[in-house]
Amino acid sequence: xxxxxxxxxxxxxxxxxxxxxxxxxxxxxxxxxxxxxxxxxxxxxxxxxxxxxxxxxxxxxxxxxxxxxxxxxxxxxxxxxxxxxxxxxxxxxxxxxxxxxxxxxxxxxxxxxxxxxxxxxxxxxxxxxxxxxxxxxxxxxxxxxxxxxxxxxxxxxxxxxxxxxxxxxxxxxxxxxxxxxxxxxxxxxxxxxxxxxxxxxxxxxxxxxxxxxxxxxxxxxxxxxxxxxxxxxxxxxxxxxxxxxxxxxxxxxxxxxxxxxxxxxxxxxxxxxxxxxxxxxxxxxxxxxxxxxxxxxxxxxxxxxxxxxxxxxxxxxxxxxxxxxxxxxxxxxxxxxxxxxxxxxxxxxxxxxxxxxxxxxxxxx
Amino acid sequence: xxxxxxxxxxxxxxxxxxxxxxxxxxxxxxxxxxxxxxxxxxxxxxxxxxxxxxxxxxxxxxxxxxxxxxxxxxxxxxxxxxxxxxxxxxxxxxxxxxxxxxxxxxxxxxxxxxxxxxxxxxxxxxxxxxxxxxxxxxxxxxxxxxxxxxxxxxxxxxxxxxxxxxxxxxxxxxxxxxxxxxxxxxxxxxxxxxxxxxxxxxxxxxxxxxxxxxxxxxxxxxxxxxxxxxxxxxxxxxxxxxxxxxxxxxxxxxxxxxxxxxxxxxxxxxxxxxxxxxxxxxxxxxxxxxxxxxxxxxxxxxxxxxxxxxxxxxxxxxxxxxxxxxxxxxxxxxxxxxxxx
Numbered sequence: 001x002x003x004x005x006x007x008x009x010x011x012x013x014x015x016x017x018x019x020x021x022x023x024x025x026x027x028x029x030x031x032x033x034x035x036x037x038x039x040x041x042x043x044x045x046x047x048x049x050x051x052x053x054x055x056x057x058x059x060x061x062x063x064x065x066x067x068x069x070x071x072x073x074x075x076x077x078x079x080x081x082x083x084x085x086x087x088x089x090x091x092x093x094x095x096x097x098x099x100x101x102x103x104x105x106x107x108x109x110x111x112x113x114x115x116x117x118x119x120x121x122x123x124x125x126x127x128x129x130x131x132x133x134x135x136x137x138x139x140x141x142x143x144x145x146x147x148x149x150x151x152x153x154x155x156x157x158x159x160x161x162x163x164x165x166x167x168x169x170x171x172x173x174x175x176x177x178x179x180x181x182x183x184x185x186x187x188x189x190x191x192x193x194x195x196x197x198x199x200x201x202x203x204x205x206x207x208x209x210x211x212x213x214x215x216x217x218x219x220x221x222x223x224x225x226x227x228x229x230x231x232x233x234x235x236x237x238x239x240x241x242x243x244x245x246x247x248x249x250x251x252x253x254x255x256x257x258x259x260x261x262x263x264x265x266x267x268x269x270x271x272x273x274x275x276x277x278x279x280x281x282x283x284x285x286x287x288x289x290x291x292x293x294x295x296x297x298x299x300x301x302x303x304x305x306x307x308x309x310x311x312x313x314x315x316x317x318x319x320x321x322x323x324x325x326x327x328x329x330x331x332x333x334x335x336x337x338x339x340x341x342x343x344x345x346x347x348x349x350x351x352x353x354x355x356x357x358x359x360x361x362x363x364x365x
Numbered sequence: 366x367x368x369x370x371x372x373x374x375x376x377x378x379x380x381x382x383x384x385x386x387x388x389x390x391x392x393x394x395x396x397x398x399x400x401x402x403x404x405x406x407x408x409x410x411x412x413x414x415x416x417x418x419x420x421x422x423x424x425x426x427x428x429x430x431x432x433x434x435x436x437x438x439x440x441x442x443x444x445x446x447x448x449x450x451x452x453x454x455x456x457x458x459x460x461x462x463x464x465x466x467x468x469x470x471x472x473x474x475x476x477x478x479x480x481x482x483x484x485x486x487x488x489x490x491x492x493x494x495x496x497x498x499x500x501x502x503x504x505x506x507x508x509x510x511x512x513x514x515x516x517x518x519x520x521x522x523x524x525x526x527x528x529x530x531x532x533x534x535x536x537x538x539x540x541x542x543x544x545x546x547x548x549x550x551x552x553x554x555x556x557x558x559x560x561x562x563x564x565x566x567x568x569x570x571x572x573x574x575x576x577x578x579x580x581x582x583x584x585x586x587x588x589x590x591x592x593x594x595x596x597x598x599x600x601x602x603x604x605x606x607x608x609x610x611x612x613x614x615x616x617x618x619x620x621x622x623x624x625x626x627x628x629x630x631x632x633x634x635x636x637x638x639x640x641x642x643x644x645x646x647x648x649x650x651x652x653x654x655x656x657x658x659x660x661x662x663x664x665x666x667x668x669x670x671x672x673x674x675x676x677x678x679x680x681x682x683x684x685x686x687x688x689x690x691x692x693x694x695x696x697x698x699x700x701x702x703x704x705x706x
Contacts, residue, residue, distance in 0.1 A: 032691075033387075033390065034652035034689070035383060035386040035390045035652050036387055038386070039383045039384060042381075270688035270689070271646065271649050272648055272651075272688050272689045272690070301645070301646055302645055302646075304614055304615055304616055308383045309383075346616055347616050348382075
């Protein structure tokens with residue numbers, strides 16, 4: 001491969017499978033040669049996970065958009081009395097899934113919601129329990145480290161107790177990757193001071209992994225963070241993964257500015273930034289098997305190209321995305337399974353639908 | 366060593382797109398380092414009436430249709446004036462094949478523009494139009510071009526090439542000029558010192574071998590004339606057309622673009638198309654062999670809204686290029702850098 005100028009040493013490390021340092025990560029963010037970054041990430045991807053690209057046939061269920069957190073990068077959260085605020089009843093949540101069940105291949109749910117000011121943990125749990133009991137064959141992935149921290153705070157239970165109840169009563173099989181944002185107290189202090197701190201978010205993941213519950217990790221970038229903070233974020237995840245091995249996939253979320261408070265001063269990331277961030281994540285997170293190109297945020301064409309920049313996971317059919325479409329996402333709110341299969345095949349890869357723990361359900365050679 | 370069409374086909378079918386991109390990027394860097402150019406110009410579509418009725422076109426109207434139009438000289442001159450005022454250096458006048466307008470109609474249009482705005486470069490009329498003008502006037506293509514050049518035509522855009530394989534053309538645009546005609550117009554133009562660009566439109570359901578055949582025909586003519594300044598790949602836009610179908614993927618576009626940089630070793634500039642691919646893929650082409658992003662295209666409303674919007678779109682283009690770690694530069698028709706940012 002043609003190493004970018006001044007990057008021969010890093011290329012050598014990558015080809016030998018050696019771990020990259022913080023300094024390497026920062027240098028990679030200053031590399032002008034996007035195709036080389038892609039080639040490096042693609043090389044690692046191929047060696048580590050072959051040509052299969054994973055996706056879920058899933059349905060997103062967002063129980064409520066009422067949220068006390070008021071993160072500056074969010075266009076989804078509302079106050080209780082705001083226009084457009086909603087809080088689903090058990091019956092409404094079941095109806096969403098029943099509608100999604102029109103797709104006979106629906107395999108699972110992704111349940112993520114706001115931090116509702118009056119809902120108790122029992123209330124959240126009750127809805128999940130109803131979903132699980134009504135649709136026992138659907139896998140249940142849900143709740144971010146932020147929600148689980150919130151549940152512990154409002155219920156007086158420990159993180160561990162919350163997780164055990166979600167697992168044993170609600171059928172929870174895996175934890176969603178959101179809420180990590182940038183794991184830096186400086187950034188969180190400015191953007192989202194009312195929710196789990198960096199340490200708390202990591203503690204939820206650590207506790208879950210100890211209980212044998214796998215989780216995902218993510219990074220929301222392209223707002224006020226520095227490139228160094230991006231690298232440090234990746235390193236914190238890598239460190240915990242060394243300790244537990246419980247992270248399944250890593251998701252890059254570019255910040256979508258539309259309709260958010262922060263959007264008044266921050267522009268949307270460029271394609272260039274999205275792809276290099278994807279590639280560098282693959283290179284730095286050497287102990288993660290899967291890297292996700294989340295088409296909802298990246299748009300479908302960029303997500304497809306991202307499959308050549310280190311990604312081996314393209315999320316899912318989603319059924320009806322709302323959180324990011326409130327922030328002006330221009331992608332469709334759902335894809336059909338056939339569309340996903342076509343997108344993956346066009347990129348020369350093998351599509352495989354999987355459950356929330358990456359067990360393959362169906363593979364299309 | 367030059368790539369052969371067979372090798373190109375093999376790479377398009379089975380090559381690793383990222384590896385192709387890297388090679389194309391290395392080839393670009395040798396020629397241009399980190400400068401990426403764009404032009405400020407305006408498309409003036411003098412008529413939407415066209416007798417060709419191509420299946421991939423959403424623009425044309427029949428002459429009797431209620432939305433059919435033909436701009437007056439005054440309207441055209443007004444658009445040129447606005448372009449010049451906005452710092453534009455080129456106009457691209459293109460229209461449909463309007464029946465019954467004599468060659469003198471076009472000659473007069475060109476003369477009027479050059480008289481009033483001697484500095485503007487007229488990069489106008491596709492090969493399809495040129496051949497049609499010639500037929501209508503009962504002249505050869507060469508003589509037609511000489512007369513238009515005399516009247517002020519500086520340069521020919523490369524549109525209308527689509528895929529230069531008659532089998533494909535007969536399927537998607539049976540009434541349009543065929544492969545040999547397109548190449549003949551270009552060869553005649555180059556022979557009188559009128560340079561041009563060349564285009565390829567992918568996504569018509571053509572095979573990779575047919576894309577390579579297209580590139581090979583243009584490369585061969587370029588060996589002979591040296592008159593192509595740039596090569597531009599577009600993707601067929603299926604919306605509102607009879608042909609319909611799915612839009613070509615970003616992957617396919619990037620791979621093909623990289624191939625054009627590697628294959629067209631005798632054409633200096635490779636243009637990435639943000640117009641057909643969107644800004645995001647457009648930006649990425651700068652890492653896959655493109656050294657130019659074409660025109661910022663002053664749109665009607667943008668021009669009318671005066672300075673601000675227009676500056677915004679130049680700034681946007683400059684940001685897009687900077688975002689790719691490159692130095693933005695405005696160029697003229699002949700690819701001379703006239704302003705850096």
